[in-house]
Amino acid sequence: MAGTLWPAVHAERAALAADLAGLDDKQWAHPTLCGDWVVEEVVAHLTAGARINMARWLVSIVGARFNADLHNQRRMAEHRGATPAETLELFRQVSTSTTAPTRDTAAWLGEVVVHGEDIRRPLGLSYTPPVATVTEVARFFASRDFTVSGKTMAKGLRLEATDGPFATGTGQVVSGTTLALTMAMAGRAVYADELTGPGAPILRERCAS
Incomplete structure (x- = not known):
């Protein structure tokens, strides 16, 4: 793969x-x-x-x-x-x-x-990577703490993409684009502000810290 x-x-x-x-x-x-x-x-x-x-x-x-x-x-x-x-x-x-x-x-x-x-x-440059590309990154980030602490960021939450197949975890739901979820797992707080659902404040707080 x-x-x-x-x-x-x-x-x-x-x-x-x-x-x-x-x-x-x-x-x-x-x-x-x-x-x-x-x-x-x-x-x-x-x-x-x-x-x-x-x-x-x-x-x-x-x-x-x-x-x-x-x-x-x-x-x-x-x-x-x-x-x-x-x-x-x-x-x-x-x-x-x-x-x-x-x-x-x-x-x-x-x-x-x-x-x-x-x-x-x-x-302010406009570009969105293909969803299929970002989905592979999101899955990797959610599975391990390696180049970023993605697994720790997502712990205890259910992440669900609104524009693709990415979904992982159990707990309070966090919804958003695959890119926003990926960037939030990478600790970029500005993208966490784009997420919704009962678990979104938790992930946003983790990004801020």
């Missing part, structure tokens, strides 16, 4: 690269939904993730003394260009890469879906 998701990863990278092509320097320096990172830093992070395999990841994380933030900063700096245009070109070069730190392809699909939204939402 994991191998069949690579075309979706490649499609999402290509869609993001197309959106990035129209940005000016001010937009490249705009804040994102990903903590303190600006647009260019998030793009460099995605490039790094598409170039690092398990062996290189282990060397990097050990070298950072298992400090994930330091690891990410070092790899981000390594894959950020001298200009935004160069950063974009480096990202384009990995658009069809199948390199990843692990075989959890759904997680790396989730990286580009979530970080794509981290960039687009603050910039």
Whole structure:
């Protein structure tokens, strides 16, 4: 199954690269939904993730003394260009890469879906990934705490997509688009505000904390 998701990863990278092509320097320096990172830093992070395999990841994380933030900063700096245009070109070069730190392809699909939204939402760029693509990410996030704490975020809740087949869990219902549920499981509070149902306030509180 994991191998069949690579075309979706490649499609999402290509869609993001197309959106990035129209940005000016001010937009490249705009804040994102990903903590303190600006647009260019998030793009460099995605490039790094598409170039690092398990062996290189282990060397990097050990070298950072298992400090994930330091690891990410070092790899981000390594894959950020001298200009935004160069950063974009480096990202384009990995658009069809199948390199990843692990075989959890759904997680790396989730990286580009979530970080794509981290960039687009603050910039007001309109794009919605295919429901089938986001459904795979939602299922993965709900099953494990890996790149995000999706399983913990969804614990004790019944998540139901209003636009696709995704549904999981038991408890108070939280309804919304597959994308909004996925982004909420990734801790993005602005998307939790789009959810409805008796369990929505619980998930919203978890995002806020």
